Amino acid sequence: MIKNDEKFIGYIFEVAWILPSVAIPVAVITAVVLTAFAVGIRVPDVAGRIEPKAIAVTAPFDQPGLRELAPGKYEAAIVAQVFLFTPNEIEIPAGSEVTFVLTSRDVIHGFKIVGTAVNMMVVPGQISKLTVRFDQPGEYLIVCHEYCGSGHHVMSGKVIVQ
Amino acid sequence: MAVMARPRGMVREEVVDRFATEKSIAGWNILVAFLALALGGLMGVLQVLQYNGIDLYRPLKAILPGGYYQGLTLHGVLNVLVFTTFYIIGFLTFIAAKAFNRPLASKGMAWFTFYFMVAGLLIAAVPILLNRATVMFTFYPPLKANGFYYLGLTMVVVGTYFLLVNLVMTYRAWRKENPAAKTPLAAYMSIITMTMWVIATFGIATEMIFLLIPWAFGLVPGTDVLLARTLFWFTGHPIVYFWLLPAYISWYTLVPKQAGGKLFSEPMARVSFVLFLVLSVPIGIHHQYTDPGISQIWKLVHFIFTVGVFFPSLLTFFNVVASLEHAGRSRGGEGWLAWIFALPWKEPSFTTQVFAMLLFAFGGAGGVINASYNLNLVVHNTSWISGHFHLTVGSAVALTFMGITYWLVPYLTGRALWSKGLGLAQAWLWLIGMILFSHFMHMLGLHGMPRRTMIGAAPYVLPEWKLLLPFTMIGGLLMFTSALCFLVNTLMTIYAGRREEPAEVPFAKALSGPEDVPAVLDRFWPWVLGSLVLVAINYGPTLYFLVSTGRFNIPGLSPW
Numbered sequence: 001m002i003k004n005d006e007k008f009i010g011y012i013f014e015v016a017w018i019l020p021s022v023a024i025p026v027a028v029i030t031a032v033v034l035t036a037f038a039v040g041i042r043v044p045d046v047a048g049r050i051e052p053k054a055i056a057v058t059a060p061f062d063q064p065g066l067r068e069l070a071p072g073k074y075e076a077a078i079v080a081q082v083f084l085f086t087p088n089e090i091e092i093p094a095g096s097e098v099t100f101v102l103t104s105r106d107v108i109h110g111f112k113i114v115g116t117a118v119n120m121m122v123v124p125g126q127i128s129k130l131t132v133r134f135d136q137p138g139e140y141l142i143v144c145h146e147y148c149g150s151g152h153h154v155m156s157g158k159v160i161v162q
Numbered sequence: 163m164a165v166m167a168r169p170r171g172m173v174r175e176e177v178v179d180r181f182a183t184e185k186s187i188a189g190w191n192i193l194v195a196f197l198a199l200a201l202g203g204l205m206g207v208l209q210v211l212q213y214n215g216i217d218l219y220r221p222l223k224a225i226l227p228g229g230y231y232q233g234l235t236l237h238g239v240l241n242v243l244v245f246t247t248f249y250i251i252g253f254l255t256f257i258a259a260k261a262f263n264r265p266l267a268s269k270g271m272a273w274f275t276f277y278f279m280v281a282g283l284l285i286a287a288v289p290i291l292l293n294r295a296t297v298m299f300t301f302y303p304p305l306k307a308n309g310f311y312y313l314g315l316t317m318v319v320v321g322t323y324f325l326l327v328n329l330v331m332t333y334r335a336w337r338k339e340n341p342a343a344k345t346p347l348a349a350y351m352s353i354i355t356m357t358m359w360v361i362a363t364f365g366i367a368t369e370m371i372f373l374l375i376p377w378a379f380g381l382v383p384g385t386d387v388l389l390a391r392t393l394f395w396f397t398g399h400p401i402v403y404f405w406l407l408p409a410y411i412s413w414y415t416l417v418p419k420q421a422g423g424k425l426f427s428e429p430m431a432r433v434s435f436v437l438f439l440v441l442s443v444p445i446g447i448h449h450q451y452t453d454p455g456i457s458q459i460w461k462l463v464h465f466i467f468t469v470g471v472f473f474p475s476l477l478t479f480f481n482v483v484a485s486l487e488h489a490g491r492s493r494g495g496e497g498w499l500a501w502i503f504a505l506p507w508k509e510p511s512f513t514t515q516v517f518a519m520l521l522f523a524f525g526g527a528g529g530v531i532n533a534s535y536n537l538n539l540v541v542h543n544t545s546w547i548s549g550h551f552h553l554t555v556g557s558a559v560a561l562t563f564m565g566i567t568y569w570l571v572p573y574l575t576g577r578a579l580w581s582k583g584l585g586l587a588q589a590w591l592w593l594i595g596m597i598l599f600s601h602f603m604h605m606l607g608l609h610g611m612p613r614r615t616m617i618g619a620a621p622y623v624l625p626e627w628k629l630l631l632p633f634t635m636i637g638g639l640l641m642f643t644s645a646l647c648f649l650v651n652t653l654m655t656i657y658a659g660r661r662e663e664p665a666e667v668p669f670a671k672a673l674s675g676p677e678d679v680p681a682v683l684d685r686f687w688p689w690v691l692g693s694l695v696l697v698a699i700n701y702g703p704t705l706y707f708l709v710s711t712g713r714f715n716i717p718g719l720s721p722w
Contacts, residue, residue, distance in 0.1 A: 006673070007673070010427065013484065025473055029465075032465065032536065035536055041536040043458060112543065118539075119452050119540070120454065121452050121454065129454070145614075146614075147614045149721030
C-alpha cells in the first residue's frame with residue numbers, strides 16, 4: 001500500500017501537524033465561550049430600535065444623563081451626534097455598576113471607554129447597551145472611535161470615578 | 163508597460179506569442195495597481211507625520227481640501243481596493259492562462275474586464291479628489307458621498323466578475339481536451355479564488371444597488387444603517403481572502419520552485435483552498451461584535467466559524483514552510499533550522515515573499531485575537547486594528563505582490579531586473595519598517611488610541627501614546643522608502659533593464675502531486691454548494707431580522 005517511504009513520512013508529518021491545528025482552534029473557542037458565559041464578559045446584544053427624530057421624546061434619551069437605579073447601580077443615557085456626546089462627563093463612586101445606553105442622532109459613532117471592556121458602535125436607529133463595573137478610582141477617557149466627519153477627533157468625554 | 167509599447171511580435175521574436183493578450187493585461191493591471199499604491203502610500207506618510215505633530219495638510223490644502231480625512235479615504239481606497247483588485251485581476255489572468263497552458267477563452271472579455279474596471283475607477287476617483295466622498299473605503303451610511311463614488315466602486319467589483327466567467331469558459335475548453343487530467347493547481351486555485359469572491363460580493367452588490375446608489379442619487383429619502391453595514395461586512399471579511407488567496411497561489415505554486423525545491427503536498431494545498439471557499443463568507447459578523455441590533459448568538463456562531471478558518475491557514479503555514487525546508491535541504495542545508503540559511507536569500511522575489519509570510523504569521527495570530535468575540539472589546543476600532551491589517555494586506559499581500567513583480571515584470575518585458583541589491587534593500591526596509599510600525603500601532607491600540615482619527619489635532623492624547631507615536635513615524639518612513647526603491651527598480655527594469663530571454667514561469671512540482679489528489683478536490687460544485695448553504699444558515703436569520711424590522715428612513719449627512 002505504501003508506495004514509497006518518503007510519501008509515508010510526509011503523511012506522518014501532515015497528521016502530526018493537523019492534530020494541533022485542530023486542537024488550537026478548539027482551545028480558543030473553549031476559552032472564549034467560558035469567559036463569555038462563566039465570567040460574563042459579553043458583547044452588545046439586540047437592545048431595540050429608536051426613531052432618530054423622536055429622540056427628544058423617547059425615554060431614556062429625552063433626559064440624557066445619569067440615573068441611579070438601585071444603590072450602586074446606575075444607568076447612563078447618552079446621545080451621540082456630530083461631534084459630541086450628551087452628556088460628555090459622568091461622575092460615579094468607585095464600585096458602581098453602570099449600564100451605558102446610547103443612540104445616535106445622525107451618523108454612526110463609536111463609544112470606547114479606555115481601560116474598560118466598554119466598546120460599542122452607536123448607530124442611528126438603534127440602541128446600544130453595555131454594562132460595566134468601575135472598581136478603580138480615576139479618570140477614564142471616552143473616545144468616539146468611528147470616523148464621523150471632519151471633527152471626529154474632538155469627539156470625546158470622560159468618566160470620573162471617585 | 164514596455165510590452166505594450168513595443169510591437170507585439172517583439173515580445174518573443176521567433177514565435178507568435180500565444181499569451182500576448184494575457185501578458186499585456188497583466189502589465190496594465192500591475193501598472194494601475196502600483197500607481198495606486200504610490201499615491202496611497204504617500205497619503206500614509208502624511209498620516210504618520212500628522213500623528214507626530216508635522217501637519218503637511220495645510221500646505222496641501224489646494225489639492226487636498228479635505229485634509230487628513232480625505233487623505234485617509236484615498237489611502238484606504240487606493241491601497242486596499244484599487245491596488246489589490248487590479249493586481250489580482252492582472253496576476254490571475256496571467257497565471258491561470260499559463261497554468262492551463264492555453265490563452266483565456268475570450269480575449270475580448272479579458273480586455274473588457276480591464277476597461278470596465280478602469281472606467282469604474284475613474285468615475286469613483288472624481289468625487290474622492292473633489293472631497294465629495296470623504297467617507298473612507300468602508301463608506302458606512304448614513305455618511306453620504308456623491309453617488310458616483312458608489313457607482314464607480316460597484317463597476318470595479320462587477321468588472322471582476324467577467325474574469326470568473328472567462329476562467330470558467332477556459333476551464334471548460336481545457337476540460338474537453340483533458341477529460342482525465344487534474345486541473346493544474348494554479349488554475350484550480352484561481353477559479354476557487356474568483357468563485358469565493360463572487361459569492362462574497364453578493365453583500366456589497368446588494369448594499370450598493372438596492373440601498374446606497376438609489377439613496378445617494380436621491381431616488382429614495384433614507385436608508386437602513388445596520389442592514390447596509392451588515393451587507394458591507396458580508397463582503398468586507400471575505401475580501402481579505404480575495405486579497406490573500408492570490409498571494410497563497412504564489413506561495414504554493416511558484417515560491418517552492420523559486421526556493422529550489424518542490425511543493426510539499428498538493429492535496430493538502432487543495433484542502434486549504436476549498437475550505438477557504440466554504441468558510442470565508444459566512445463569518446463576516448465577527449466585524450460587528452460591538453454593533454447593536456445583532457444577536458449575541460449569531461455573533462458567537464460567526465466567532466466559532468471564524469476560528470474554523472484558522473485551520474486552513476495553519477495547513478498553509480505547514481505546507482509552505484515544509485516546502486521551504488525541502489528546498490533548503492535540496493540545496494545542501496542541514497540541521498533542525500540551519501537549512502534556512504541555504505535558501506536563496508539573494509533573490510529579491512524569494513526574499514520579499516518569505517518576509518511577507520513571516521509578517522503574516524504575526525498578522526494571523528493577531529487576527530485570532532480580533533475575531534475572539536469578547537476579546538475584540540479590547541481592540542475594536544483602535545489602532546491595534548490598523549496595525550493588524552498592515553501585517554496582513556499591507557505585508558502578506560502587498561509584499562508578496564512586489565515579490566511576484568520582481569520576476570513577472572522581467573518576464574513580461576524581456577528585461578532583467580534592474581538591481582537585485584535594490585530589491586533586497588526594499589525587502590529588508592519593508593520588514594524592519596513594518597515591524598516597527600505595526601508593533602507600535604498594536605501597542606497604541608491596547609492603550610486605547612482610536613483608529614482613523616486625526617490624533618495630531620485631538621485634544622485628548624494620553625501621555626503614553628506620545629511615547630509610542632514616534633516609532634510609527636519611523637516605521638512608516640522606512641516603508642515609504644522601501645516603496646520608492648521598489649518603484650524605481652520596476653521602472654528602471656522596464657526602461658533600462660538588460661535585455662534577456664524571459665525565463666519560464668516558475669511553476670513548482672510537488673512531492674505529493676496531482677496523482678495523489680482525490681477527485682473531490684478537483685471539483686467545484688460540492689464546495690460552492692457548501693459555501694452557499696453555510697452562508698444561508700449563518701446569515702439568513704440576521705438578514706431576515708434586519709430586513710423585516712428595517713425602516714429605511716435615515717436621511718444621511720456629509721459632515722466634512
